[in-house]
Amino acid sequence: MFINKLHVMDFFELINGSSIDYVLIKNVGRELPDQLKDGKDIDIIVKDNQIDKFEKFMKSHNFSIVDHPLGRKNGWNFGYQLPEHQFWKKNNIEETLYIDVSFKLSCKSLSPKIWIPLDQQINKDIWENKVFDKKNGWWIMDDRTIFIYMIVRSVFDKNQFKDVYVNDIEKMSYLLNDIDVVRSMECVFFKYTNRLIDLLKEKRYDDIINDYICFVEY
Numbered sequence: 001m002f003i004n005k006l007h008v009m010d011f012f013e014l015i016n017g018s019s020i021d022y023v024l025i026k027n028v029g030r031e032l033p034d035q036l037k038d039g040k041d042i043d044i045i046v047k048d049n050q051i052d053k054f055e056k057f058m059k060s061h062n063f064s065i066v067d068h069p070l071g072r073k074n075g076w077n078f079g080y081q082l083p084e085h086q087f088w089k090k091n092n093i094e095e096t097l098y099i100d101v102s103f104k105l106s107c108k109s110l111s112p113k114i115w116i117p118l119d120q121q122i123n124k125d126i127w128e129n130k131v132f133d134k135k136n137g138w139w140i141m142d143d144r145t146i147f148i149y150m151i152v153r154s155v156f157d158k159n160q161f162k163d164v165y166v167n168d169i170e171k172m173s174y175l176l177n178d179i180d181v182v183r184s185m186e187c188v189f190f191k192y193t194n195r196l197i198d199l200l201k202e203k204r205y206d207d208i209i210n211d212y213i214c215f216v217e218y
Contacts, residue, residue, distance in 0.1 A: 005034040021047040041098035048103035063088040107156040119187035161205035
């Protein structure tokens with residue numbers, strides 16, 4: 001069962017009409033707006049200086065905050081002063097719709113149950129380069145940031161390159177030659193970056209995770 005498209009579009013229409021700065025983090029597999037399964041969440045980032053404003057907005061539009069499945073109450077920690085993610089549930093609708101909100105672009109650490117923010121420059125680029133998706137009516141990250149995040153998420157969050165991510169990465173593989181993308185990747189992967197780019201170009205996705213963990217040439 002899919003969540004009614006109208007609930008998804010209503011949320012974005014409301015937040016677009018507010019003064020809150022947000023971006024949709026990802027739409028892997030093009031689930032939004034009409035293929036989001038009941039019980040799944042919409043992932044967005046809100047500027048960290050607007051947390052209070054965002055909470056008031058959500059409460060005023062019939063959302064309730066609930067324990068985040070990957071939050072402190074479930075044993076997770078947030079490093080480097082990363083604000084804790086929030087999980088909001090839409091009230092009084094037939095389906096179960098969650099909004100998963102973070103306040104910086106982040107990923108899981110290789111250490112157990114720790115979230116860490118990506119480099120400050122990447123988080124700065126999100127707001128300077130955000131793009132309005134006119135077709136769908138919501139703000140998204142620019143292609144470079146989306147591309148980097150899909151790679152980061154595959155390595156750190158998923159510990160594998162799932163087909164749905166590989167499909168999107170390959171559609172944007174021309175960015176592997178983009179100097180700005182390479183520089184941003186170096187802020188995450190450091191001296192492993194060139195090795196990672198080579199493996200991605202060779203489509204050796206199954207080798208990347210173990211190769212990265214075993215890399216010692218720092």
